[in-house]
Amino acid sequence: MTETPLLTVSNLKQYYGTGKKRVRAVEDVSFTICPEETFALVGESGSGKTTVGRTIIRILPPKGGKILFGGKDISGKLSGEERKELSRKLQMIFQDPMSSLNPSEKAGDIIARGLDIHRLYSSRTERREKVLSIMKEVGLPEEAFDRYPSQFSGGQRQRIAIARALIMNPELLIADEPVSALDVSVRAQIINLLKELQRKRHIAMLFIAHDLALVRQISDRVGVMHEGKLIETGTAEKIFGHPSQPYTKKLLDSVPVLYPEDTGSSGTGEV
Ligand SMILES: Nc1ncnc2c1ncn2[C@@H]1O[C@H](COP(=O)(O)OP(=O)(O)OP(=O)(O)O)[C@@H](O)[C@H]1O
Ligand SMILES: [Mg+2]
Structure with a gap:
């Protein structure tokens, strides 16, 4: 190559x-x-x-x-600035969506975390719009913004994890067993979603799986x-x-x- x-x-x-x-x-x-x-x-x-x-x-x-x-x-x-830049370009989706999402934070805030750290908006409205847009892309309804991780299904929680990673437009996504904690019936849906978003956004992926x-x-x-x-x-x-x-x-x-x-x-x- x-x-x-x-x-x-x-x-x-x-x-x-x-x-x-x-x-x-x-x-x-x-x-x-x-x-x-x-x-x-x-x-x-x-x-x-x-x-x-x-x-x-x-x-x-x-x-x-x-x-x-x-x-x-x-x-x-690395310098603080270099680490920060890397934290945007390099994102990871963890195996267990339950333990990788902070249970006391609302889904909208979890997804917005990267935007907050990198100050990628100029108003609360813009922040909300950016989050709602990626939520829509990963198939989460608008009401999900104000709900907590425990109030979602496993597949929906993994969609939150995907949204949180992709909202940063990473260059490389590390997906560690992204569907193994999920019910067999939703695995294909989540994998297809990941592949579609990867293609659309030109992301490289390190995919770890059994x-x-x-x-x-x-x-x-x-x-x-x-x-x-x-x-x-x-x-x-x-x-x-x-x-x-x-x-x-x-x-x-x-x-x-x-x-x-x-x-x-x-x-x-x-x-
Ligand atoms: N925090 C830790 N402390 C000590 N040993 C660890 C820790 N995490 C992993 N290990 C050990 O390191 C080795 C590699 O673990 P790792 O989790 O990378 O394997 P894996 O290939 O991802 O396995 P799996 O397919 O079960 O997820 C194993 O022997 C494991 O027991
Ligand atoms: Mg492992």
């Missing part, structure tokens, strides 16, 4: 704890994501996928390696993680059609429905 990557992760390392209790969550992970591309991270539970996402978004400072975003090193210390059928459906390239390492990277076609690593084959073998060309809809594809 000749396009300049938006994100370049090189030899990333991340540990939890110290001494004997140290958990080497991420040992050596390198990949790139180009503008507008969807790159998926797959792998068993505990392989380090979420840790990679949390490190990129700077919830955890990396213990080793480098992260370039838009050609700029974001893995070290559901291999879903990953195959929505990603351009896939990275397979195993015990903190990225053991294979390739186009979705290559990874699902001709995996080269025995571990990837085993992972795919646990979901036999993935092999037929038309993946159909039988089975959940969970690993």
Whole structure:
């Protein structure tokens, strides 16, 4: 690929704890994501996928390696201004919409948080209009503005999380298992919404998921993680059609429905 990557992760390392209790969550992970591309991270539970996402978004400072975003090193210390700029361009949707939304804040204020921090409006009316516009785009009714997270369904809460991320017009969206906490019946709706908004707004996405059928459906390239390492990277076609690593084959073998060309809809594809 000749396009300049938006994100370049090189030899990333991340540990939890110290001494004997140290958990080497991420040992050596390198990949790139180009503008507008969807790159998926797959792998068993505990392989380090979420840790990679949390490190990129700077919830955890990396213990080793480098992260370039838009050609700029974001893995070290940044000025307040740089952090602020990054918090607009880089957004994350977390796995569990209940725990990632402040229960005592109204949906409208949750969605407006980024606008507040970056002062992206000149009046309360403009703030409200911007929030209502994105709410409409993600399929939330106007009345939702003044309701609290507990007063929504799981799917609606995930729509709030999507609205909160997209109102900032990010360049990269990290979506960590964005539908796994949701009822099967609403998963497809939320995924379709995410894809549609991504396309419309030209956003690149790091998509973290267990559901291999879903990953195959929505990603351009896939990275397979195993015990903190990225053991294979390739186009979705290559990874699902001709995996080269025995571990990837085993992972795919646990979901036999993935092999037929038309993946159909039988089975959940969970690993
Ligand atoms: N806050 C933490 N403190 C200590 N260890 C942690 C912490 N968070 C994660 N780990 C450990 O780091 C490793 C990687 O965890 P991580 O959450 O990144 O995996 P994952 O691939 O996202 O798993 P899952 O698919 O279950 O979400 C695991 O061994 C996990 O137990
Ligand atoms: Mg995880």
